[in-house]
Amino acid sequence: MPYLIPKSVTEIAPAARSPWLDARQRFVRNRAALVSLVILMLIALTCLVGPWLSPHAYDDTDWNLMGIGPTWDHWHLFGTDELGRDLLVRTLIGGRISLTVGVLATLVSVSLGVAWGAVAGFVGGKVDAFMMRIVDILYAIPYLLIAIMMVTILGRDFYLVVLTISAFSWMDMARVVRGQTLSIKSKEYIEAARAIGVPTRRIIFSHVVPNLLGIVVIYTSITVPGVILTESVLSFLGLGVQEPMTSWGVLIHDGANVMESSPWMIWFPGAALTLTLYCANFLGDGMRDALDPKTR
């Protein structure tokens, strides 16, 4: 039974819209997320470039101006600490460290989490059970205890901080990816791929992974602020990077000690950290709404 299709219909040929393009449009329409992204980029850029433009180095002490509040004098816009070091430069340098730790630790924990979760989900059975029990065990270990032990034994070091944070932040990702993999594995389009004779490995890489990317991006954007916060907590407890190198957590720790006499010392690094965390969280929300609009 032939059926007629009007010419006007056959000529409509809209451009292809990938789910990624849709997600980008939804993201761009989200004001809060977009503004957060811009602010985050500004913060990162300032931390990167700022210290070069400043007349002070982060470990220079100004013997004449110790522990003064914000002033135009000698460009100490954020004031100085009790050793006369410029707080603006130190905040920017601290930002470099905090953001770098955030990015590096997130990279490590995301790679580990995705690989772990995907393998557990795909292979299933005993392998899955074994791998997920390891995750459960790691959840049960208090990470601060381990962090204190590692720092005590191995000393304070930037890469050690990254390693410690990574080691205890990949389990969420592993669980989420495993769950998603299990649900994708049972989807009819995977069965359809098997029905046309696609080998297993190709199914994993060209049919399952693209469907995982959305949730991985969402979780990554949520992991970043968590990791930055963890770094601050470790630093605040004196387990972060070694003086005179600094990070936001270290600066807040120092500021908290002299909160009554020199309150600016906690204001500025505190504000920088808070702003960054807010923006990162808004960004994460925006990512989630853009990539997974049904959960709203």
Next chain:
Amino acid sequence: MSASDQAPTAALLQVQNLQVQFATNDGPVYAVNGLSFAMQRGETLGIVGESGSGKSQTALAIMGLLARNGRATGSIDYQGRNLLALSEQELNTVRGSQIAMAFQDPMTALNPYLTVERQMTETLQLHKGMDRKAARASAIRMLDAVKIPAAASRIGMYPHEFSGGMRQRVMLAMALMCEPAILLADEPTTALDVTVQAQVLALLGDLQKDMGIAILLITHDLGVIAGLCDQVLVMYGGRVMEQGSAAHIFHHASHPYTRGLLGAIARIDGQGGPLLPIPGSPPQMAQLPSGCPFAPRCAWADGLCDSQVPALQDIAQAQSEQALRYPARRACHRPVELLNLSPGEEGAHV
């Protein structure tokens, strides 16, 4: 074909005594119990039955796609090779290229993150080693064949940009890319509305004529069967209740279950009186009755039906070409003549 000398009838696909079992926490579930049928090149075999009668599992067993806890025994001969004995790798050379499957729900059977082009050309690249450009060209031709308007520009789009009917046609096109000898269509129209159903069925018929493929059509819709099939199997509880040519099933149905199915179809011309549903519900496949699986719902059942599984036996029928090609068989203890009386007259309990 070269390897067909094993089977004297040269059937394209010969299924013999197929059993499908699933190991579950509640014990074994018997989904298909001793199913046998043969398909010739270019013909359409319909399998009808309620949900859980084993029709979909039959198709999945042929494709080697049973769930992990499922096991198929018996034999499925495709051109002299027993598909059940093939390894996953050997099976991958048959699946898609010689036996293809179209799935029930076009909404979920296409990968949302891949363009239609990538999904369609994959099978050509795998089985025929075609390069992207050639594969794309033949994918566009196939989309044209299933009457997707503006195929050349639509091929780069994602599944969500197609309507349900169009997606079903894309799925058919995907299944037919390598010009398989057999297409397994598992309820290809269930997820579509009636007008689109008619279009897709008409399309299936056209494609079959053009390409000479054999179609195994699984459905619970007798109307679909009537329009398309040469041969029909009526399944219940994983067994064949009745089989024969489509004409036999619709005009001379002699099994209580087949009659029950026919009695439950609404007719648009208002004939046939009120609809007569079959009382009760399909059996639990984990605890099948020891006798005829339909006995608990059958008006004519008696002690024999409860205790013994009836064998599938030939039915005498008027001589015709159809009857010779598709001999009618049924599995029922009650003689056909008795079924023409109402259950009460014969004294059976309900």
